Amino acid sequence: MKSNMKPIMTLRHISKRFGATQALDDVSLDIYPGEVQALIGENGAGKSTLIKIMTGIYQPDGGEMRLDGRVIRVRNSQEAQGYGIAAIYQEPMVFPDLNVAENIFISHRNFGPIVRWKQMYRRAEAILGQLDVRLDVRQPARGLTLAAQQVVEIAKAISLDARVLIMDEPTASLSAHEVHQLFQLVDRLRNKGVAILFIGHRLEEVFEIADRITVLRDGKHIATHLSHEVTTEQVIREMVGREVHEFFSKTSAQWGEVALEVKGLSKEGVFADIHFEVRRGEVLGFAGLVGSRRTDVGLALFGIEPADRGRIILEGRELQIRSPKQALEAGIAYMSEDRRQLGLVLPMSIATNITLPTLKRYLNGLGLVRRQKEKSVAEKFRERLSIRAPSVETPVAQLSGGNQQKVMLAKWLNAGPKVLILDEPTRGIDVGAKAEVHQLVDELAEQGLAIIVISSDLPEVLSMSDRVLVMREGRQMGIFHRDQATQEIIMTAAMGQPQTVLEGDHE
Numbered sequence: 001m002k003s004n005m006k007p008i009m010t011l012r013h014i015s016k017r018f019g020a021t022q023a024l025d026d027v028s029l030d031i032y033p034g035e036v037q038a039l040i041g042e043n044g045a046g047k048s049t050l051i052k053i054m055t056g057i058y059q060p061d062g063g064e065m066r067l068d069g070r071v072i073r074v075r076n077s078q079e080a081q082g083y084g085i086a087a088i089y090q091e092p093m094v095f096p097d098l099n100v101a102e103n104i105f106i107s108h109r110n111f112g113p114i115v116r117w118k119q120m121y122r123r124a125e126a127i128l129g130q131l132d133v134r135l136d137v138r139q140p141a142r143g144l145t146l147a148a149q150q151v152v153e154i155a156k157a158i159s160l161d162a163r164v165l166i167m168d169e170p171t172a173s174l175s176a177h178e179v180h181q182l183f184q185l186v187d188r189l190r191n192k193g194v195a196i197l198f199i200g201h202r203l204e205e206v207f208e209i210a211d212r213i214t215v216l217r218d219g220k221h222i223a224t225h226l227s228h229e230v231t232t233e234q235v236i237r238e239m240v241g242r243e244v245h246e247f248f249s250k251t252s253a254q255w256g257e258v259a260l261e262v263k264g265l266s267k268e269g270v271f272a273d274i275h276f277e278v279r280r281g282e283v284l285g286f287a288g289l290v291g292s293r294r295t296d297v298g299l300a301l302f303g304i305e306p307a308d309r310g311r312i313i314l315e316g317r318e319l320q321i322r323s324p325k326q327a328l329e330a331g332i333a334y335m336s337e338d339r340r341q342l343g344l345v346l347p348m349s350i351a352t353n354i355t356l357p358t359l360k361r362y363l364n365g366l367g368l369v370r371r372q373k374e375k376s377v378a379e380k381f382r383e384r385l386s387i388r389a390p391s392v393e394t395p396v397a398q399l400s401g402g403n404q405q406k407v408m409l410a411k412w413l414n415a416g417p418k419v420l421i422l423d424e425p426t427r428g429i430d431v432g433a434k435a436e437v438h439q440l441v442d443e444l445a446e447q448g449l450a451i452i453v454i455s456s457d458l459p460e461v462l463s464m465s466d467r468v469l470v471m472r473e474g475r476q477m478g479i480f481h482r483d484q485a486t487q488e489i490i491m492t493a494a495m496g497q498p499q500t501v502l503e504g505d506h507e
């Protein structure tokens, strides 16, 4: 990074209000070519809103943007494209029925209506080659991994000569290996002089990739640092405005009787012979690399994708779980990792969403919903998980991504299940709230809930769990006690060295 560089894009005094929410308040920012700038802040700080203004999805209430020193107005995404401003989001927006090359060139006017196929494939190959990526350009997008879909989106931006590339939480659903590959790609783009704005919640990644770090809080610009001149602790303080401890250490709860027992659970071609038990008060972590099929086990226990063999025994009673409804009735709740399938009813309020699965509890004698009770329950969660919203009556559609996720979590916590399965519970959640989630899970365990936490964040699994079950390609590699589980041991098991199963030590 060169310090005498001129910014390619400058934002000055950008403001944006949504009703009662001042999403952005007088934000100024300089974006430099050949540099990665991270934009960080708590859920609802205004990061995505700023990006949507830069890409023409929203119009600012005030302020100006300049590109190469000239004032620009970006009224829609076509205009953003024309200026060379491109954004890729956490969930790529590729068309599954089109192939890789078609996806890359979909927004090029000169390729329609008569597509010059040969030329298109050659150019697609050239772009991927430039990025040092090996992907078959004739392959349909349908079968691509999320990481590969992101690569297609980046290639698309490059094909449009993007000079400013914005990435909104691109690593949220990637494995460590994929993150590494994405960062190599980002590095190449930086070397080519592209200005990159990177949004992320994992600070290790931010410090690894960014040259410059900008912190937003409550819609305001708090600080911009060169990343080698600032510490993690300092940016956390700036993001949160108070002291937070990034790492949490579990209290050892008293375990009760066995809540859930799983024996020989198998699903043809997906996973085989899964065998474990979780006691009341226990947190059992599920670790493994992406593709280890941890989520599939969760989906089977919740009846979304039922298993075809094996036994599921809840409090001594064998269950036949064929649907989520049956699972919920039996007392098993599952929070999905997939943000697109959060199962929230977007036009409805926070309060309604939280109480939806347990609506019966809020009905009065006439069968009408007791709004006051519903509200006070929602209020409790809003405070506890610091859900940022004007009130619990706010429609979920108006919340930032991370805050929607917190509503989802509140919904399942409030359902009061016997066994709670949390799949990537803190992905996309800011540092401050993450600590709250860990604390809350700890308290729920103390109250006697049996909890399964699936997480790709190894330090998180290790700090939250009493025991950790490690999976690899649908097989169970071992179960480790927290005292024995180190990152190395878990990784070794996840990568294929079978370990002695230590399950049952506590009996």
Ligand SMILES: Nc1ncnc2c1ncn2[C@@H]1O[C@H](COP(=O)(O)OP(=O)(O)OP(=O)(O)O)[C@@H](O)[C@H]1O
Pocket: 018, 019, 021, 022, 023, 041, 042, 043, 044, 045, 046, 047, 048, 049, 050, 388, 389, 397, 398, 399, 400, 401, 402, 403, 428
């Ligand atoms: N369309 C909208 N209508 C009403 N309020 C909105 C709308 N979009 C965003 N907001 C509000 O603006 C604020 C900033 O939201 P934004 O999505 O920019 O946050 P963010 O920093 O991207 O958070 P996250 O890390 O959770 O993605 C939030 O309080 C959000 O509820």
Ligand SMILES: [Mg+2]
Pocket: 047, 048, 049, 400, 401, 402
């Ligand atoms: Mg966002």
